[in-house]
Amino acid sequence: MKMSNLLLPTLREVPADAEITSHKLMLRAAMVRKLGSGIYSYLPLGLRVLQKVEQIIREEMNAAGAQELLMPALLPAEAYQASGRWEVFGPSMFKLKDRYERDYCLGPTHEELFTQTVIDNVKSYKEYPMTLYQIQTKYRDEARPRFGVIRSREFVMKDAYSFDTTDAGLDESYKKMYDAYNRIFTRLGLDFTVVDADSGAMGGSGSQEFMVKSPVGEDGIAYCDSCGYAANYEKAACVPAPKPSNEGDFNIEKIHTPNVHTIEELVEFMGAEAYNFAKTIIYKADDKYIAAMVRGDREINEVKLKNLVGCIDDVELAEPFMVKQITNAEVGFAGPVGLDIPVYVDKEVEMMKNFIIGANETDMHYKNVNIGKDFTPAMVADIRVIEEGDACPKCGKPVKTAQGIEVGHIFKLGTKYSKALGLTFQDEDGQSKVVTMGCYGIGVTRCLSAAVEQNNDENGIIWPVAIAPFEAIVIPVNAKNEEQVNEAERIYNELKTAGIDALLDDRNERPGVKFKDADLIGIPVRIVVGKRIGEGMVEYKERTAESSTDKTVDEAMKDVIEFVRNNK
């Protein structure tokens, strides 16, 4: 491709509403353009990257025996109503009506449709096991679309679904996808970790996520270098770590704590430690209100809480006016004593004695509180967030924590959808049984951002060779020098003949502009044709190298070809 023919509106300025590096760079490097909240177009360079990512995914899925098909994005409501997800998705689902007032949605994920397709088209149990997949556009009306294509409302997903007649078969299909995913993310040049994940609302028996470690990742992950344990915070089981309590046989006592709202203020006021206090938070769980308690130095894990309560929507902090109504106090003084909503208590709180809580009265707290004597929990369970240094739930050594971008998710669904929709088969003995399923997703467009987030410097993107929009760029320094221009074009043509995806910067621009653009758009290797071309010499530079090296034309071309082949 010649750059003079390329739509490449690179930006020197950092766009105002882009918060993170990958979002800024993808806009500046003219990969994507924003059309609305969470809605993006792919310009030619971005599309090339997207297509390369898709191709790698396709190759590995096909190699693992999965078959590609393509479903619509505009979906009739029936299958989602049958599975219950027409309601479960809530406001995240884009719903619409046609001219006859019939209900449709824009597909957020396709378990129901693949199940229906198999019901309609598979006639014999002998056709199983079977794994089907598509690379297709998904729609989710995310509460907080952000970070460019990391969390958008329209995005490309690779979704796959396996169909087996036995649990052992499902284990095998799952393992094949696990292996394929490892190959895919390795080929994409991502540095990733596989973690145990929460099965949540999807039901099912096992689930893992592929996480790209990054400070901008929205998921917390806990991992153990000693035994290899790794889990999403949502799943990571917490080992209770009791702290010293105020031992003794005391009675509950109300204390006046004027202008004390936060744990820090309370610690200061009482001369106690944060772990001598238990905090009570009021949540909305579907249409009822509940309270959750963790130790003062801990955080509530809202996913664990949701699973414990068994609500459909995510739990949400109660509105301040409801907190006031429920506790009869200003926000900040909630406590379990005398509350008439269920109180869910973390295991560590159960181990505390004579602790401090809010008194459901403005400016008041209780001290010397004891569970059983002063209040009764609805349930005691692990509802806290794991922390750096906590004991590993597998081996007991201290865990480490990091943030991760979830790029893939594999899931043993079991019979949730096949039962709901009636996907059964007759076995050899003529008995009717339910098909067991797995589902496997990759955030294709999110992978682009994750790759940029991990591979960049102050000058721009550094694309991994396998997904770079172009593998090499040839730049004549002086667009008016015929010899430089001709030689550059010859080198470019030869590279293309050798199978290199090459770009020629034939624009009539200053050299500084050309170098800046080449770095910004992240082309992995470049050849610069300048003054020394008369002696048959050019400059060779890999994107990550400090400086360039003078080489003969032949040597430089040979090195480009080798570099690309070795790094793809």
Ligand code: ATP
């Ligand atoms: P998240 O927890 O990030 O919201 P999810 O668990 O809801 O994601 P899945 O239903 O497992 O997502 O979808 C499969 C993959 O699709 C995810 O692993 C992620 O990479 C990608 N994905 C999900 N939502 C989005 C989105 N809004 N924008 C871009 N990619 C997404």
Ligand code: MG
């Ligand atoms: Mg997921």
